[in-house]
Amino acid sequence: MIPLWLLTAFHYVSLASAVVVLALLLWQFVRGSGRKS
Amino acid sequence: MADRSFELGTLGAYLALLLWIGFRSARQVKTSEDFTLSGRDVPWIVLLATTAATMIGGGASIGMVAKVAEVGIAAALVTCAWHLQLIFTGLFIAPRLRGLNVVTVGDFFEAKFGSLAREIAVVNCAIFLIGALAAQMAAIGTVANSILGIPYDVALLIGATVTIFYSTIGGIRAVVKTDTLQFVILVFGIGTASAILFAKYGGFWGMEPSASVHNFHVTGNLSTTRVVSWFFAFLVGETFVPPYAVRCFIAQDARHARWGVAGAGIFLLLFLPLATIVLGTAVQVDPEVQQALGEKSQEIQAIALEKGEKMSPAEADSRALQIAVPTLIRTTFHPAFAGIMVAAIIAAVMSSGDSCLSCLATVVMEDVYRRHLRPQATDSQLLRVAQYSTLLTGIAATGCAWRFSNIAEILEFVYDFWAPAMVLPFFVAVFWYDQRRIYAVVASMVSGMLASVAWRFRPPAYEDVGPALFGCGVAVLVFFLVLPLTSGLPLLSRCQPVPRFSPQDPDDPDRVS
Numbered sequence: 001m002i003p004l005w006l007l008t009a010f011h012y013v014s015l016a017s018a019v020v021v022l023a024l025l026l027w028q029f030v031r032g033s034g035r036k037s
Numbered sequence: 038m039a040d041r042s043f044e045l046g047t048l049g050a051y052l053a054l055l056l057w058i059g060f061r062s063a064r065q066v067k068t069s070e071d072f073t074l075s076g077r078d079v080p081w082i083v084l085l086a087t088t089a090a091t092m093i094g095g096g097a098s099i100g101m102v103a104k105v106a107e108v109g110i111a112a113a114l115v116t117c118a119w120h121l122q123l124i125f126t127g128l129f130i131a132p133r134l135r136g137l138n139v140v141t142v143g144d145f146f147e148a149k150f151g152s153l154a155r156e157i158a159v160v161n162c163a164i165f166l167i168g169a170l171a172a173q174m175a176a177i178g179t180v181a182n183s184i185l186g187i188p189y190d191v192a193l194l195i196g197a198t199v200t201i202f203y204s205t206i207g208g209i210r211a212v213v214k215t216d217t218l219q220f221v222i223l224v225f226g227i228g229t230a231s232a233i234l235f236a237k238y239g240g241f242w243g244m245e246p247s248a249s250v251h252n253f254h255v256t257g258n259l260s261t262t263r264v265v266s267w268f269f270a271f272l273v274g275e276t277f278v279p280p281y282a283v284r285c286f287i288a289q290d291a292r293h294a295r296w297g298v299a300g301a302g303i304f305l306l307l308f309l310p311l312a313t314i315v316l317g318t319a320v321q322v323d324p325e326v327q328q329a330l331g332e333k334s335q336e337i338q339a340i341a342l343e344k345g346e347k348m349s350p351a352e353a354d355s356r357a358l359q360i361a362v363p364t365l366i367r368t369t370f371h372p373a374f375a376g377i378m379v380a381a382i383i384a385a386v387m388s389s390g391d392s393c394l395s396c397l398a399t400v401v402m403e404d405v406y407r408r409h410l411r412p413q414a415t416d417s418q419l420l421r422v423a424q425y426s427t428l429l430t431g432i433a434a435t436g437c438a439w440r441f442s443n444i445a446e447i448l449e450f451v452y453d454f455w456a457p458a459m460v461l462p463f464f465v466a467v468f469w470y471d472q473r474r475i476y477a478v479v480a481s482m483v484s485g486m487l488a489s490v491a492w493r494f495r496p497p498a499y500e501d502v503g504p505a506l507f508g509c510g511v512a513v514l515v516f517f518l519v520l521p522l523t524s525g526l527p528l529l530s531r532c533q534p535v536p537r538f539s540p541q542d543p544d545d546p547d548r549v550s
Contacts, residue, residue, distance in 0.1 A: 004253070007110075010310075010311045011240075011311045013307055014228075015231070017308045018224050018225075018228040018308055021082075021304050022221065024082050025217070025220075
């Protein structure tokens, strides 16, 4: 059985990784829009 | 009904947005390279999004949530194999592929193992892409039908029309942009849903008492052999398949290719298994979902009885799980957010389908038309061929999906077919390349393919060993048996590798200066 504390820790890592990747994409989008204008 | 109106409205807005992106992308398509390779200018973070969106199809999203609900978290842990192969491909293969400036997987095989290996690779690519495309088209119809209750034929027609439309006019440029949008919706939808459900049930400690006994065990309620075979099938089943190979070709340079593809693997490894575990365990513990699943199971058994078919309660329970995710979404979230989740699920399927469609058009243009029919074709002719190929293969795949809607069977066949022929040559090409090994590679490709097809008729005692595992074993065995017998033979013209210019990677041993 996998320890529940380990799964919980990975769950928070999972959410944090989603936030980081979405922020990086937003940054790329803003940078791309800036270049065009 | 009001709930469904929200969901249908969100889905309609999402499809309209895809069409608008298709129109905008079409304006940027001037050459065949724009259409098939997006002008080779995609930055790593966008590459990460499009690769991850391609990876998360219907199977990896709602399919795996249902599987976790059925067998426990083992199902989600096994999917780590997909993400590990992406990390490996990104770190070691992507820079090489980008550095060689090739257009298709066939080009790579010709550069390393000659034209005979190229033709075998092209046949494999075509079989994989046709099967995967038909399966994803069928998935669009099935998913929309099970979630929204839209008739399968109508859902297939609408979803396929939108996908074919933006892929035909905008090529891979439109595919990359729509994939990025689909990725954002997917990550936002799945991430928010897992966070809300985790809080609602008091974390894993709160879920454990109501979850199934085997849920948190590493192998769930399956045998260790079954889990290992499953893991292996996932590890090699999609390794180096054309939709990922194309992501390597379209990057700005070798560095962007490496971190775009490997980044997608790292992100998915961190994000998807845990989100799937939370959603799948929530299905097990939510009383409303369990009640709905029980009713659906009884309904399925009653229908089977009416038709005179034999069906065990366990099989009916398994089939009923197709409504698990939509039911969970509706019982937990506000209709507006449920609408976003529905769009996210449809997005998962469409983003995998459009990649197969785009790759298939590139194979027809580059590996068939330019190579065999018209080697001197102008760029505008190639562009037209690629566009018509997208349209016609899209329509043909929709026709197949209309006729055969069993997604799992189609996907199982193409995955079993791909790995035994293609994975070993990629490894040899990248880590152990020598022209004296070309005959052994070609022999392993043919024997691996034949062995995996023959193993489909295996005795029931070996049911747990899948055709992909058996075919790969035979391919490796034949490679090492043929190698000492052929390493001294002179190369026939069809086995002569064709060197390619590789300005992107100065360390590439194949670089022609």
